[in-house]
Amino acid sequence: MGAEGLGARVLRKEDKRFITGRGRYTDDYDLKDTTYAAFVRSPHAHARIKNIDVSAAEAAPGVVAVLTGSQLTDDKIGGMICGWMVHSKDGSPMNAGAHPAIAVDIVKHVGDQVAVVIAETNGQARDAAELVEVDYEELPAVVNLKAAVKDGAPQLHPEAANNISFDWAIGEKDATEAAFAAAANVVSMDITNNRLVPNPMEPRVAIGSYDPAEEHYTLYNTSQNPHLARLILSAFVGVAPEHKLRVIAPDVGGGFGSKIFVYPEETVCLWASKRIGGRPVKWTSDRTEAFLVDAHGRDHVTEAEMALDENNKITGLRVHTLANIGAYMSTFSSAVPTYLHATLLSGQYNIPNIYAEIDAVYTNTSPVDAYRGAGRPEATYVVERLMETAARQLGISPVELRRTNFITEFPHQTPVIMAYDAGDYEASLSAALSASDYDAFETRREEARSRGKLRGIGLSCYIEACGIAPSAAVGSLGAGVGLWESAEIRVNPVGTVEVLTGSHSHGQGHETTFAQLVNERLGIPIENVQIVHGDTDKVQFGMGTYGSRSGAVGMSAISKALDKIEAKTKKLAAHLLEASEADIVIEGGQVKVAGTDQALGFHEVALAAYTAHNMPEGMEPGLKEGAFYDPTNFTFPAGSYVCEVEVDPETGRTEIVQFVAADDFGTIINPMIVDGQVHGGLAQGIGQALLEGCVYDEDTGQLITASFMDYTMPRADDLPNFQVSTTKTECPGNPLGMKGCGEAGAIGSPPAVINAITDAIGNNNLSMPATPLKVWQALQQTSAAAE
Amino acid sequence: MTTIAMQVNGKEVTADVEDRTLLVQYIRESLGLTGTHVGCDTSQCGACVVHVDGKAVKSCTMLAAQAAGKTITTIEGIADGDTLDPIQVAFHENHGLQCGFCTPGMIMATKDMIARHGTDLDEKTIRSELEGNICRCTGYHNIVKSIQAAASAMAAAE
Numbered sequence: 026m027g028a029e030g031l032g033a034r035v036l037r038k039e040d041k042r043f044i045t046g047r048g049r050y051t052d053d054y055d056l057k058d059t060t061y062a063a064f065v066r067s068p069h070a071h072a073r074i075k076n077i078d079v080s081a082a083e084a085a086p087g088v089v090a091v092l093t094g095s096q097l098t099d100d101k102i103g104g105m106i107c108g109w110m111v112h113s114k115d116g117s118p119m120n121a122g123a124h125p126a127i128a129v130d131i132v133k134h135v136g137d138q139v140a141v142v143i144a145e146t147n148g149q150a151r152d153a154a155e156l157v158e159v160d161y162e163e164l165p166a167v168v169n170l171k172a173a174v175k176d177g178a179p180q181l182h183p184e185a186a187n188n189i190s191f192d193w194a195i196g197e198k199d200a201t202e203a204a205f206a207a208a209a210n211v212v213s214m215d216i217t218n219n220r221l222v223p224n225p226m227e228p229r230v231a232i233g234s235y236d237p238a239e240e241h242y243t244l245y246n247t248s249q250n251p252h253l254a255r256l257i258l259s260a261f262v263g264v265a266p267e268h269k270l271r272v273i274a275p276d277v278g279g280g281f282g283s284k285i286f287v288y289p290e291e292t293v294c295l296w297a298s299k300r301i302g303g304r305p306v307k308w309t310s311d312r313t314e315a316f317l318v319d320a321h322g323r324d325h326v327t328e329a330e331m332a333l334d335e336n337n338k339i340t341g342l343r344v345h346t347l348a349n350i351g352a353y354m355s356t357f358s359s360a361v362p363t364y365l366h367a368t369l370l371s372g373q374y375n376i377p378n379i380y381a382e383i384d385a386v387y388t389n390t391s392p393v394d395a396y397r398g399a400g401r402p403e404a405t406y407v408v409e410r411l412m413e414t415a416a417r418q419l420g421i422s423p424v425e426l427r428r429t430n431f432i433t434e435f436p437h438q439t440p441v442i443m444a445y446d447a448g449d450y451e452a453s454l455s456a457a458l459s460a461s462d463y464d465a466f467e468t469r470r471e472e473a474r475s476r477g478k479l480r481g482i483g484l485s486c487y488i489e490a491c492g493i494a495p496s497a498a499v500g501s502l503g504a505g506v507g508l509w510e511s512a513e514i515r516v517n518p519v520g521t522v523e524v525l526t527g528s529h530s531h532g533q534g535h536e537t538t539f540a541q542l543v544n545e546r547l548g549i550p551i552e553n554v555q556i557v558h559g560d561t562d563k564v565q566f567g568m569g570t571y572g573s574r575s576g577a578v579g580m581s582a583i584s585k586a587l588d589k590i591e592a593k594t595k596k597l598a599a600h601l602l603e604a605s606e607a608d609i610v611i612e613g614g615q616v617k618v619a620g621t622d623q624a625l626g627f628h629e630v631a632l633a634a635y636t637a638h639n640m641p642e643g644m645e646p647g648l649k650e651g652a653f654y655d656p657t658n659f660t661f662p663a664g665s666y667v668c669e670v671e672v673d674p675e676t677g678r679t680e681i682v683q684f685v686a687a688d689d690f691g692t693i694i695n696p697m698i699v700d701g702q703v704h705g706g707l708a709q710g711i712g713q714a715l716l717e718g719c720v721y722d723e724d725t726g727q728l729i730t731a732s733f734m735d736y737t738m739p740r741a742d743d744l745p746n747f748q749v750s751t752t753k754t755e756c757p758g759n760p761l762g763m764k765g766c767g768e769a770g771a772i773g774s775p776p777a778v779i780n781a782i783t784d785a786i787g788n789n790n791l792s793m794p795a796t797p798l799k800v801w802q803a804l805q806q807t808s809a810a811a812e
Numbered sequence: 813m814t815t816i817a818m819q820v821n822g823k824e825v826t827a828d829v830e831d832r833t834l835l836v837q838y839i840r841e842s843l844g845l846t847g848t849h850v851g852c853d854t855s856q857c858g859a860c861v862v863h864v865d866g867k868a869v870k871s872c873t874m875l876a877a878q879a880a881g882k883t884i885t886t887i888e889g890i891a892d893g894d895t896l897d898p899i900q901v902a903f904h905e906n907h908g909l910q911c912g913f914c915t916p917g918m919i920m921a922t923k924d925m926i927a928r929h930g931t932d933l934d935e936k937t938i939r940s941e942l943e944g945n946i947c948r949c950t951g952y953h954n955i956v957k958s959i960q961a962a963a964s965a966m967a968a969a970e
């Protein structure tokens with residue numbers, strides 16, 4: 026391993042601009058003549074718009090325009106789309122109701138767009154937005170999943186009877202029922218997966234700019250996938266033709282899924298810029314808006330059952346989930362509870378029979394879509410809560426129950442689509458157990474008891490699926506796009522390199538890790554490598570960054586393009602050095618004839634390619650190659666987490682005293698960055714388990730937790746230091762053997778935390794977030810039962 | 813409108829601002845110093861922390877007019893030319909940032925934390941001192957490490 030190559034703990038190239046305040050986030054762009062947009066948003070969860078009076082707003086100082094949904098319709102701008110088609114059990118396509126960028130007749134959640142005011146300054150736009158008078162007729166609203174599917178519930182979309190967009194199923198129903206009928210033991214649970222708000226620290230921003238002379242649009246946007254945004258805005262929403270729309274996603278301050286989606290606000294900014302004659306229109310979300318309109322995550326209510334035989338082998342798993350999709354179907358909302366959730370219900374275990382039914386339910390709440398982990402945390406939570414509960418019911422060690430059921434042979438075909446390619450679940454479990462000194466836990470429990478604290482330990486063995494692919498497979502499952510990645514390598518005449526990638530970095534450190542790959546292959550220092558991303562005018566196409574795909578898919582494309590660069594370099598060097606191509610090796614920035622002292626610097630070969638004075642017969646000048654990479658399968662990162670807590674029985678407060686993670690991510694490019702990704706994921710998973718959760722008022726549909734005052738974001742003093750380590754089985758499906766590490770922490774940690782707390786308090790009946798109040802109440806139940 | 817004058821990163825600046833202009837808006841929009849960020853509207857996140865007369869202040873909680881006559885330092889003003897502040901170095905060397913959005917506020921808060929507590933900082937103090945700064949990316953693990961490393965480096969340089 027070189028100092029800057031694969032596996033090296035290289036400090037990040039991108040840091041300097043961020044630590045000096047010179048990052049360039051979307052809101053930092055200040056285009057000439059910019060106008061500012063403020064949205065008028067519905068204060069009601071469900072209401073009919075009877076009239077909108079914009080006259081006072083139009084007359085307010087600085088106002089350039091006040092636009093409503095009917096003008097959007099007049100201009101034939103389409104609604105927002107859901108890009109993944111899911112079919113119900115009876116074969117019928119999902120019932121996706123209309124999702125206009127600005128509501129026309131009916132608003133369906135608090136925060137729904139009703140009008141937009143465009144003014145000379147942000148302050149003027151907000152002032153004038155207050156003057157738009159909307160006459161609403163309030164309608165009954167429903168926010169609760171179980172209430173929404175009851176007869177007589179308020180209905181959101183005429184297409185979706187009983188508010189059900191689709192009722193989908195996977196697995197073999199009859200075989201699973203037979204397994205339950207024959208079971209020696211059955212474990213049943215009602216499980217709620219709490220609704221979360223992604224809350225990247227940078228709120229969303231859009232700047233739409235129309236050039237009337239060129240009839241060309243530019244969108245600066247906080248996006249994880251600018252090309253996808255361009256495709257959807259042009260081909261589906263119809264704002265601009267694709268070749269007349271440039272999307273730029275500059276530095277982006279975190280995404281966690283919430284910046285994948287194409288939202289109404291960017292649509293409106295682009296459209297409005299044309300409407301007002303071409304001045305740029307800028308919208309900067311404030312945090313309250315982010316709470317109301319950024320897509321939320323999770324929100325499942327599940328009934329789950331596990332069947333086991335007399336040897337404690339799992340014979341069946343049955344799951345019925347109501348998945349909240351909110352008021353509208355967001356861009357990938359249909360895929361999350363289905364193909365990203367139910368397909369992972371086999372966990373790390375050999376489960377011969379699985380049957381899962383998922384009902385996607387509309388409610389008068391913000392749309393719900395992918396949030397870090399997207400479906401896989403929900404699956405892991407179901408499986409790992411069941412495992413721990415089963416062990417307790419059967420009176421056996423949770424470690425043994427897992428070991429008894431681990432998949433040990435690969436490839437392994439689960440009953441729910443996934444074919445696991447490689448893994449060693451015992452290795453990560455052993456690593457986690459020894460790092461946490463699991464065997465000596467009871468001594469620690471006793472010691473804690475002497476201090477009046479209740480100590481508990483919880484395990485979670487998760488699996489996830491990253492790099493959603495191959496394209497043909499996801500296409501057959503309903504995806505509207507392919508999920509490959511592209512890369513282009515441009516070697517400059519001086520031998521420096523530009524890598525153009527369709528991946529997008531919003532904290533993941535691609536400018537460093539991608540350069541490390543180039544260093545590994547061409548031997549040039551990473552400072553001579555520039556990573557170019559986030560601009561549809563520069564990068565030809567790409568699918569962006571989500572689902573932990575940038576390493577496994579994005580870097581595989583770079584690797585393939587580097588193969589081509591190497592091949593041409595060798596051919597040209599062989600010609601220049603009058604040697605055989607087969608003898609040429611590239612090492613340490615040199616292109617050498619193996620076993621001789623004959624060599625050219627890589628930069629000399631690059632220059633020769635551009636001067637083209639002396640090329641082999643038929644070779645084109647230049648040194649630039651591109652590649653598209655379509656994976657052959659998902660990748661399957663997996664690991665084991667051990668959480669240890671102490672609960673104060675007086676207050677119900679939980680302290681995490683130890684958190685151990687052992688993950689198998691396959692090949693690792695930069696362990697420092699991988700550790701950081703795990704830390705961040707753990708914080709979000711622990712946040713879900715202990716602190717975070719949306720609360721809607723059941724009657725009015727108001728989001729009560731709509732600010733950082735009310736929604737508990739994890740702070741430094743809520744979290745412990747993490748003990749993270751990795752084990753390794755290479756992914757056989759991609760050239761680098763990578764699996765992906767971005768989401769694991771958020772996927773694996775919630776059940777570990779809840780398993781630990783329920784162990785500490787001796788009551789398994791506890792839902793997330795396990796606030797001090799809930800834990801205290803559960804403790805009262807425990808002691809009442811003991812009396 | 814109010815006319816205000818203050819010193820920002822060593823430079824005297826004057827401007828006419830609307831009375832309601834927040835210090836953070838003035839810094840970002842009028843002065844173009846976009847390293848100071850806005851992450852919330854309830855003064856919770858700390859992305860906007862700057863120093864006012866040497867003390868850490870959330871610049872979203874203060875009107876620009878209230879800063880008149882004061883000395884302001886932002887993230888752009890703490891390096892000495894090409895020589896970075898030891899806290900900036902520590903965040904880089906300990907991977908104390910991912911997306912970087914919270915980072916300027918974290919660094920400015922750290923500077924104040926070390927000024928108040930000295931360089932002998934334990935983990936518990938650091939974690940409780942970070943109460944006013946939210947990071948969604950790092951899980952704080954490496955931020956705490958960065959702050960400890962910065963404190964040690966500053967202690968060694970004393």
Ligand code: FES
Pocket residue numbers: 849850851852853854855856857858859860861870871872873
């Ligand atoms: S923007 Fe000042 S504390 Fe959040």
Ligand code: FES
Pocket residue numbers: 226278279532908909910911912913914915946947948949950
């Ligand atoms: S580094 Fe992204 S919010 Fe802290």
